Amino acid sequence: MADYHIRLYQDSDYDMVRDIFVCGITEPYPASFRHTFSLPRVWILILAVFLLALITTGSPIVSFIAVIMVILVLLLMNRAMFFFYARRCLATDMLDIRKNYLQRDGCGFWVAESAGEIVGIVAAAPFPHGQNQVELKRLSVPKKHRGKGLGKALCKTVIDFAQKYGYEAVVLESSIFRKDSIRLYKRLGFRITGTYHQNHFFLKFIDYLDIVFQYDLS
Structure with a gap:
């Protein structure tokens, strides 16, 4: 039996959520x-x-x-x-999670909680570049809590959300440096639909590549 449960974000979670997000973003x-x-x-x-x-x-x-x-x-x-x-x-969508996710149609933000501690986060929002697709965003699980199925459970939370609200697919973007995340997405059935370089000289110079994944719900 899992020693965690997944629930919707609450305002009291913000500090822990912010720290998990920043650590996850800067980890690669x-x-x-x-x-x-x-x-x-x-x-x-x-x-x-x-x-x-x-x-x-x-x-x-x-x-x-x-x-x-x-x-x-x-x-x-x-x-x-x-x-x-x-x-x-942190200055845009993560500044006010309730406003930008919980109070908007077709969006959601969830946390995984274990013994009163936030041990994972994930969000969903309509994908701006696709028709009737939801984007899996802000997925992050601290290193010390990995290996417990948290990442898989959080991804499935977004997939279930997308099915419930009639989306045709779940999409996400990840960098080539997030090896663990890439393996997770492939195991869950996401397929690679494209890769691209950010439009910035330095990012192109260091070969920073973003990968686009898609999970079809039809």
Whole structure:
């Protein structure tokens, strides 16, 4: 028997929900940074910076410092990318969850609770780019609570919600760095319908790829 239950969000949940959301959004940052340094073009950039500094100054020490600066910039930009998105969400739909989800038609926001602690969150809202589709959003389960079926149960909550309200499909978007989430969606029967790069130079440079999934209800 599961030691948790899933219920609708309450205003008293906000602080725990916000913390879970931010931790979940920023969690892929190390994977993103490792991926950045697996790209040949990044190493070409580092080599070019080293050689340019060496030719310009004639100092290997200055050249190594220049390389370290490039690495630090890439590190900080990777980090900023995730935290910028988290701040943007906290200033928009996550600012007032009741207003943006519970008081809007076709939307919902649920939490998984265990022993008085929030151990997972998920939301649903009409997908703006599809006809009669609902988007699974804000799914997050803290690391220490994984392996208990929480992610699966939260996803099925949205699927049941979509079936109840007559949606034709559940869709979601996830980044390539969320390996655990991708495996979960595939196990549940979601199929990949597309991939795309965000329209931002740095995101394209580090090959940040978003994956679109769909679960058909018909």
